[in-house]
Amino acid sequence: xxxxxxxxxxxxxxxxxxxxxxxxxxxxxxxxxxxxxxxxxxxxxxxxxxxxxxxxxxxxxxxxxxxxxxxxxxxxxxxxxxxxxxxxxxxxxxxxxxxxxxxxxxxxxxxxxxxxxxxxxxxxxxxxxxxxxxxxxxxxxxxxxxxxxxxxxxxxxxxxxxxxxxxxxxxxxxxxxxxxxxxxxxxxxxxxxxxxxxxxxxxxxxxxxxx
Amino acid sequence: xxxxxxxxxxxxxxxxxxxxxxxxxxxxxxxxxxxxxxxxxxxxxxxxxxxxxxxxxxxxxxxxxxxxxxxxxxxxxxxxxxxxxxxxxxxxxxxxxxxxxxxxxxxxxxxxxxxxxxxxxxxxxxxxxxxxxxxxxxxxxxxxxxxxxxxxxxxxxxxxxxxxxxxxxxxxxxxxxxxxxxxxxxxxxxxxxxxxxxxxxxxxxxxxxxx
DNA sequence: TTTTAATTGTGAAATTAATCACAACTATGA
DNA sequence: TCATAGTTGTGATTAATTTCACAATTAAAA
Numbered sequence: 001x002x003x004x005x006x007x008x009x010x011x012x013x014x015x016x017x018x019x020x021x022x023x024x025x026x027x028x029x030x031x032x033x034x035x036x037x038x039x040x041x042x043x044x045x046x047x048x049x050x051x052x053x054x055x056x057x058x059x060x061x062x063x064x065x066x067x068x069x070x071x072x073x074x075x076x077x078x079x080x081x082x083x084x085x086x087x088x089x090x091x092x093x094x095x096x097x098x099x100x101x102x103x104x105x106x107x108x109x110x111x112x113x114x115x116x117x118x119x120x121x122x123x124x125x126x127x128x129x130x131x132x133x134x135x136x137x138x139x140x141x142x143x144x145x146x147x148x149x150x151x152x153x154x155x156x157x158x159x160x161x162x163x164x165x166x167x168x169x170x171x172x173x174x175x176x177x178x179x180x181x182x183x184x185x186x187x188x189x190x191x192x193x194x195x196x197x198x199x200x201x202x203x204x205x206x207x208x209x210x211x
Numbered sequence: 212x213x214x215x216x217x218x219x220x221x222x223x224x225x226x227x228x229x230x231x232x233x234x235x236x237x238x239x240x241x242x243x244x245x246x247x248x249x250x251x252x253x254x255x256x257x258x259x260x261x262x263x264x265x266x267x268x269x270x271x272x273x274x275x276x277x278x279x280x281x282x283x284x285x286x287x288x289x290x291x292x293x294x295x296x297x298x299x300x301x302x303x304x305x306x307x308x309x310x311x312x313x314x315x316x317x318x319x320x321x322x323x324x325x326x327x328x329x330x331x332x333x334x335x336x337x338x339x340x341x342x343x344x345x346x347x348x349x350x351x352x353x354x355x356x357x358x359x360x361x362x363x364x365x366x367x368x369x370x371x372x373x374x375x376x377x378x379x380x381x382x383x384x385x386x387x388x389x390x391x392x393x394x395x396x397x398x399x400x401x402x403x404x405x406x407x408x409x410x411x412x413x414x415x416x417x418x419x420x421x422x
Numbered sequence: 423t424t425t426t427a428a429t430t431g432t433g434a435a436a437t438t439a440a441t442c443a444c445a446a447c448t449a450t451g452a
Numbered sequence: 453t454c455a456t457a458g459t460t461g462t463g464a465t466t467a468a469t470t471t472c473a474c475a476a477t478t479a480a481a482a
Contacts, residue, residue: 009412011439017408021390035459044392047459048441055461063447063460083414099310100406105390109407111414149414173417175410179232179316181255189416193409195311196320197228198402199386201220203294203322203360205400206384222469246429258429259471266431274430274477 009191012053018043019050020076027069035066084110087145091162092154093118093132096177096195100151101130114145119158135162142169149173156180220402223264229254230261231287238280246277295321298356302373303365304329304343307388307406311362312341325356330369346376353380360384367391 022042026034036054037047054061059075061067077084088111090097100106101116116132118124124132133141141147150171154162159178166174173189176182179197182190233253237245247265248258265272270286272278299322301308311317312327327343329335335343344352352358361382365373370389377385384400387393390408393401 009416013415014408014412017405017411018392021405021408022392025391037459042392046441048443049439051459051461052440061460062449064449064458066459080411080415083411083418086414088410088414095310095313099306102306103406105407106410109411111407111410149410149417151410173413175413180236181229181233181253189413191409191413191416193404194228194232195314196316196322197225197232198404199299199317199322199360199362200228200291200294200320201225202384202386202400202402203297203299204224204291205220205402206360207294248429257471259473260469262429262431263470272430273479275428275479277429 012056015043015045015049015053016057016076016079019053020073023069023073023076027073031069033066033068034072036061039067085112086110086149087112087114087147088149088151089114089138089141089147090116090151090153091118091135091138091166092152092158092178093120093123094153094155097151097153100153101132114147115141135165138166139169142166142171147171149175152176152178152182154178223267226254226256226260226264227268227287227290230264231284234280234284234287238284242280244277244279245283247272250278296323297321297360298323298325298358299360299362300325300349300352300358301327301362301364302329302346302349302377303363303369303389304331304334305364305366308362308364311364312343325358326352346373349377350380353377353382358382360386363387363389363393365389 019039022039023034025042026038035047036050040047040050043050051061054067054072057075057079059072088106090100090113093101093116097116097118101113106113113130115137116130117135117138118132119135121134124134148171150166150173152159152163152174156178159176159180160182163174163176163182163184167184167188172187174182174184174191176190176192177195179194181192184190230250233250234245236253237249246258247261251258251261254261262272265278265283265286268286268290270283299317301311301324304312304327308327308329312324317324324341326348327341328346328349329343330346332345335345359382361377361384363370363374363385367389370387370391371393374385374387374393374395378395378399383398385393385395385402387401387403388406390405392403395401
């Protein structure tokens with residue numbers, strides 16, 4: 001396995017998540033085998049792309065009979081197995097933070113939000129089963145649950161400070177909703193979601209697409 | 212200008228949004244000129260990338276003296292100008308929908324959320340200044356405000372039905388938070404944000420990056 | 423006015439990603 | 453058992469994206 005020092009989210013890896021989700025859907029509908037074009041259609045990519053992606057991860061099917069869904073799911077789980085039941089924290093209980101802390105799908109996908117944090121003591125409580133704690137407890141929680149990944153949902157202004165602090169406390173990966181590009185050392189994974197940018201690009205392309 | 216029939220979000224276009232955001236930050240800090248490497252560092256890309264992106268959009272600087280921030284901002288606004296003050300609706304007032312309806316930055320970026328919709332009458336109200344309406348009013352609002360873009364924040368199960376309905380009513384672009392790949396005709400722009408996939412890929416890479 | 427040092431702008435090269443095309447395989451039916 | 457039709461798996465090709473490298477430019481200093 002090649003070592004990664006710089007974080008680059010590869011398209012084929014990301015698509016595996018989509019495939020898994022589609023496969024679970026197919027299974028629920030009663031299918032037990034599928035062809036690459038079924039999965040491609042459902043996942044919004046070409047059949048060749050599906051096969052190519054599987055080939056990258058050495059996932060094999062049966063010529064003529066396609067893929068057994070259970071085998072595919074097992075193979076995909078194998079790729080991601082060591083990351084199941086990872087503990088994650090959320091920092092910032094504004095609108096976005098509150099939405100994420102209540103988002104049930106993380107649990108379905110075996111990602112465990114162990115705690116959330118906010119600087120505002122009036123927000124600190126135990127609603128939704130997941131405690132909202134003061135920042136002073138970051139150290140304790142991160143150590144106790146061996147947390148390596150944090151979701152940043154604090155305002156733009158405080159994001160960099162919080163991230164610096166979290167890196168000191170051992171956090172290695174960030175899903176960042178604050179609209180800033182975070183300055184981090186090598187080896188720290190940062191993935192940004194900028195909601196304004198996302199909406200704006202939809203508007204941009206909507207106006208460019210031919211009628 | 213080449214016609215686009217298939218929606219592909221180009222990287223260079225998306226980076227323009229980031230550049231704009233960084234430039235506003237630089238301006239706020241009192242700068243009035245910058246070099247490509249300043250902007251690159253702030254935006255998390257190389258200086259060459261910055262210059263190449265500008266070159267794609269015919270944005271020129273001054274050799275030796277870099278770029279005037281105001282000129283850059285004007286040039287970027289020019290690229291996106293016809294999409295300012297676009298009206299957008301949000302469908303689905305679950306956790307995500309509620310967070311988005313309260314998200315102030317959309318307005319700062321001149322994107323106007325004119326209304327939100329939910330099937331559940333108990334959620335229908337006028338909190339946060341933006342009305343929450345029943346689905347029956349979609350037609351009226353879309354026509355009245357010439358809405359072309361919708362944010363989908365409904366549960367997985369109802370997403371495709373809602374989208375079909377919205378396309379019938381004239382919606383051309385979707386920012387989709389439901390964890391399904393939507394089936395849409397050509398010429399309809401769909402951009403998916405799957406929060407589980409995003410978090411999961413951070414976890415995946417966090418475990419792969421060398422210590 | 424001339425020189426210098428620093429930066430832009432952009433072809434060319436390299437890398438990454440997607441699509442094409444078809445040989446190899448195999449379940450099925452004759 | 454054999455032929456057939458329908459899929460997979462993957463090299464080859466094409467396309468998109470990034471990086472490299474350096475000529476052209478120019479502000480500022482001499």
